[in-house]
Amino acid sequence: MRGWVSPTCTITRLEARPRSFSTSRAYLKRVNVAQLLASDAEAKHVDVYGWVRSLRKQKKIAFAALGDGSTLEPLQAVLKPDDAAQLSTGASVKLTGSWQASTGKKQSHELQVNAIGLLGDNDAEHNPVQPKYQTPEYLRTIPHLRPRIPANALLLRLRSQVIASLTQFFATEGFVQTHTPVITSSDCEGAGEVFTVSSNAAKDSAQKSKPEDEAQVEHFFRVPKYLTVSAQLHLEALAQAVDRVWTLSPTFRAEKSDTPRHLSEFYMLEAELCFTEDLEEVMSVVENMLRAVAHSLDKSPLGAELLKARDVQTKDTEDGDGAVTTATLRQRWAGMRTGEWPRITYSDSIKLLEQAVSDGEATFAFRPSYKDGLQAEHERYIAAIVGEGWRPVFVTDYPSVQKPFYMPPSLSTANSSGSEDTVACFDLLVPELCELAGGSMREARSAELLKAMQAKGVAGNNLEWYQDLRKYGSVPHGGFGLGFDRLLCYLSGISNVRDVVAFPRWHGRCDC
Secondary structure (H helix, E strand, C coil), rough: CCCCCCHHHHHHHHHHCCCCCCCCCCCCCCCHHHHHHCCCCCEEEEEEEEHHHEEEECCEEEEEEEEEEEECCCEEEEEHHHHHHCCCCCEEEEEEEEEEEECCCCCEEEEEEEEEEEECCCCCCCHHHHHHCCCCHHHHHCCHHHHHCCCHHHHHHHHHHHHHHHHHHHCCCCCCCCCCCCCEECCCCCCCCCCCCCCCCCCCCCCCCCCCEEEEECCCCCCCCEEEECCHHHHHHHHHHCCEEEEEEECCCCCCCCCCCCCCCEEEEEEECCCCEEHHHHHHHHHHHHHHHHHHCCCHHHHHHHHHHHHHHHHHHHCCCCCCCCCHHHHHHHHHHHCCEEEEHHHHHHHHHHHHHCCCCCCCCCCCCCCCCCCCHHHHHHHHHHCCCCCCEEEEECEEHHCCCCCCCCHEEEEECCCEEEEEEEEEEEEEEEEEEEEEEEEECCCHHHHHHHHHHCCCCCCCCHHHHHHHCCCCEEEEEHHHHHHHHHHHHHCCCHHCCCCCCEEEEECC
């Protein structure tokens, strides 16, 4: 009988023999158009994948502009007329050839094509996306095709780069990235503008009819639940485990607003930090974070592409479309990355506005009033005057009647600039776009929190768990939320938030 043999012995004998097979194959990284255009080195055999942006056919030669979304600039491919005959604008292809110096003046190198692989044909005549100027309003009707336009692909890359910059910033600052729930038990802001989650809205069927004394909606979770309007409350719970947390997650507001600044589904960047009693510390995190983003963008190739895209758009738009100029975009980035950002209290901002009206320096549709709050036109004026038209501005210490229940009185925090009727909070205003971010200290005292909840009428609204946070080892803390899509608008010069989101949803519109 043969005894047991260690598997390692067998493995050793197998490895000692010459192998006539391979268990893996080295992956050859595909070169994209941006990398190829940045290279001055010539190559005899290059495979390039992409979409045909344009075609020029002559008797003895043809030219194709090829793009793959990695850059605004197309690659010039030189083809035989017979090969070009099978192509059309918008078709996806694999081109094989030699990368060599160009004889033309518009590009340093070009691809001399010797083989074409047609990967996906295109009905160029009926394609909704045409190689000409098309209005933003029209392009919003085809969100599934709109990203293929080079300028829109650039916005996708901008979103990716800004997320990368934020991730690096928070990691350096000791923040832990977290994921908060999309389905929640409460309305964080207490405004009631929420989407209710239902399980019986089945496709192609009406809601079930029930007796009048019974609920018409079947609640999957037994009681009403909602799509989140903010991750803040859950972030507060997580912060008290690891000190500093942040998240970038989708949020939903059932507002019927039809403005260039509002969506029903959008992304919010939110952060919470413990062991702080000073609002200035929270504002400093916001300031340093956006400064890091602006600095990274300004020094990157993508930043240069954004400036070029702005220059092209201001020339191509038929009516100007309120397009932000290249100079203005540079100024926005400079305002974010350099200098100290000014601070002004809500009370002083109202006085500034009232003085401007009294002196005849400004007129407003809504008369400035301490009681009525700041309107968008007031915020624009503050950003223009206090921020000198190029720097973000922090407005602090708003009246408590205008803010949610979780904000503590200004005088209960360190180094306060507020008064007895204000809370320790801030809004960050930027030129033209107005409010970009908002934050506050959080009420960390159990009795005071309950009193504030009762005063705002939200006590008992499935927020008992939030009150628990104050009962078991609560700490002074604060945080903020920033409209991520609005930030992309500001950095890119796009005036409508619906154009920086790939699949925008707003009241009455959810196309695909």
